[in-house]
Amino acid sequence: MLATRIRQWKSVALTTAAVLVGLTVPALTATPAAATTTAYDSTYYKNAIGKTGTSLKSSLHTIISANVTKLSYSALWDALKVTDQDPNNSSNVILLYSGISRSKTLNGGDSGDWNREHVWAISHGDLTTSTGPGTDLHHIRPEDVAVNGKRGNLDFDEGGSTFTNSGGSKVDSDSFEPRDAVKGDVARMILYMAVRYEGDDGFANLEPDDKVNNGSNPYIGKLSILKQWNDEDPPDSFEENRNNVIYTTYQHNRNPFIDHPEWVDSIW
Known part of the structure; x- marks a missing residue:
């Protein structure tokens, strides 16, 4: 860039x-991410506009938690075939970390298949795959089975080595670094989860922190790196379209950091 x-x-x-x-x-x-304006500022985000810090986070939590349609874990298969469709091949989906375009029909758990990657790892806060944060489409993406296994439940940070079908993503003993083209996407998905799930709905209060090796705690790091990725890799048309499809067709809520990436620095 x-x-x-x-x-x-x-x-x-x-x-x-x-x-x-x-x-x-x-x-x-x-x-820092540049300030933006959207068509939703006078409607969807009207109660958040002009706020900063904890007040902004609280307002966004209320907005993106209201009137949400929750998907079952099995329903994610068909939804991902729409949200992550390859713009250049309607028969395929784009895999998040590897960047590979793969047939929609190759979904499953075998070698060569793609499966449902939880960007906020389900073990960080015991999300499970029951309807709720563990089935929130905003942070679940298609990924090659083996690559999904490489990421596991690692926190996000820079460093490590590439691997088969990595697409430039890297892994080491305690962290995972996505390929450059989706670093901002990953950051905005993680921070969406931290605002959406505040512990007031029977699930864990999810928060980013600035370390790795968070284990089963409801935290994912590193916040300083996620903020950097948000600034360096602004939303592109694929990410924006995905946000729109989830809003209009599936969950009927938005990821505010795709619409307003500058809100990341305002809150954190």
């Missing part, structure tokens, strides 16, 4: 200058 390349040029220039004069220059950070 151009913004990333510019930051790299600036970093090189500053580092070179620092060497010449014997100074230390702090690392540059990602440019």
Whole structure:
């Protein structure tokens, strides 16, 4: 991306200058997500517009939790064939971490199949696959069975090694790094879950934190990395279309961080 390349040029220039004069220059950070406006601001988000911090988070929780249609775990199969359809091949879905386009008919649990990946791992807070957060379409995506297994329930961070069908995603002993093209998508899905599920509906209060190895606790990290990914990889047309389809056809709620990625920095 151009913004990333510019930051790299600036970093090189500053580092070179620092060497010449014997100074230390702090690392540059990602440019915060730009403020946006949407057609939903005067309707769906009207009670959140103008708020910040905890007040914004509370308002968004109320908005995205109201009048939601909840899907069963089995219903996710057919829904994913629509939400994640390959724009260039209507017979296929796009797999999240690997980026592979695979036939919709190859859904299941065998080698070469795609299955239902929980981006917020179900063991983080014991979500289970009963109707609720464990079947929330906003964070469930198609993925190759083996790649899904590689991610397991790892927290998100940078580093590691690529693997078969990784698409550029990486894994190490305690974390998983998605391919660059979906890093922002992953961040916005995780942070949606943290706002949607606040412990007031019989399920765990989900929150991001800034560490890995969260185990069965209802946390996923690392927050600082997720915020960075949100800034570096803004929503694209695939992610925006997915949000619209979930809203209009399935759950009838939206991921607010796809519509307003700048709200991530406002809340966290």
